[in-house]
Amino acid sequence: MFSLENVKFKDVLDIKELKFPADEITCIVGPSGGGKTTLLKLLNNLVSVDEGQVLYRGQDVEKWDPIELRQEVIMISQQPVTFTETVGQELQVGFEMTGRQVPKEEKLKQMMQQMQLDKKLSTSVDLLSGGEKQRLALARSLLLNREVLLLDEPSSALDQATEEKVIQQLANYGHHNDITLIMVTHSLNIAQNYGDNTFEVKEGKIV
Numbered sequence: 001m002f003s004l005e006n007v008k009f010k011d012v013l014d015i016k017e018l019k020f021p022a023d024e025i026t027c028i029v030g031p032s033g034g035g036k037t038t039l040l041k042l043l044n045n046l047v048s049v050d051e052g053q054v055l056y057r058g059q060d061v062e063k064w065d066p067i068e069l070r071q072e073v074i075m076i077s078q079q080p081v082t083f084t085e086t087v088g089q090e091l092q093v094g095f096e097m098t099g100r101q102v103p104k105e106e107k108l109k110q111m112m113q114q115m116q117l118d119k120k121l122s123t124s125v126d127l128l129s130g131g132e133k134q135r136l137a138l139a140r141s142l143l144l145n146r147e148v149l150l151l152d153e154p155s156s157a158l159d160q161a162t163e164e165k166v167i168q169q170l171a172n173y174g175h176h177n178d179i180t181l182i183m184v185t186h187s188l189n190i191a192q193n194y195g196d197n198t199f200e201v202k203e204g205k206i207v
């Protein structure tokens, strides 16, 4: 799905060769400051390489139309932003922006349940905790059924039991819907249990 060739980015990343297979879960682990987030940003061209190439489906990400690229590849940051006032609006906003038909309320509620988010559609997003906002962002992205999700520590604000349930549901959903999931995680357990592939980024290199 993605491949990196001789990539250099400032003194942050130096990667000779790396491939992310389609429709699989790839976990990225490694110490703080090693370059994990920067690597995700390179994949959807939020930052550009100084040298080398990042290819998505065989074409340099810099040559993709940015809108088309982001229609296929979504990144969820560690502290996801919200765009609207209520949980329900938040789950619908991506459909409205792209002119797609909004799913029925039942589907929205089912996805919230899968992501362990026990809130009403009318709940104000300002009242959500950091962990609840993470789960809302996951639900919002999964509903949109994109090809690729880039997840930067999607469960960093969750307790261990909730984290396990959320990642399990996420992995099931990804596998059933042929979504390529690329996930930075602090948890070696999660990487071992759910990653089809795992690699470590340390001091800007794949080790």
Ligand SMILES: Nc1ncnc2c1ncn2[C@@H]1O[C@H](COP(=O)(O)OP(=O)(O)OP(=O)(O)O)[C@@H](O)[C@H]1O
Binding pocket: 010, 012, 030, 031, 032, 033, 034, 035, 036, 037, 038, 039, 047
């Ligand atoms: N645009 C940039 N220019 C220069 N340095 C940068 C840039 N972006 C990030 N860095 C630096 O690159 C290093 C790696 O940052 P990055 O956020 O990728 O690490 P990380 O592995 O995701 O860390 P954490 O686990 O703490 O989130 C940091 O030292 C950061 O300050």
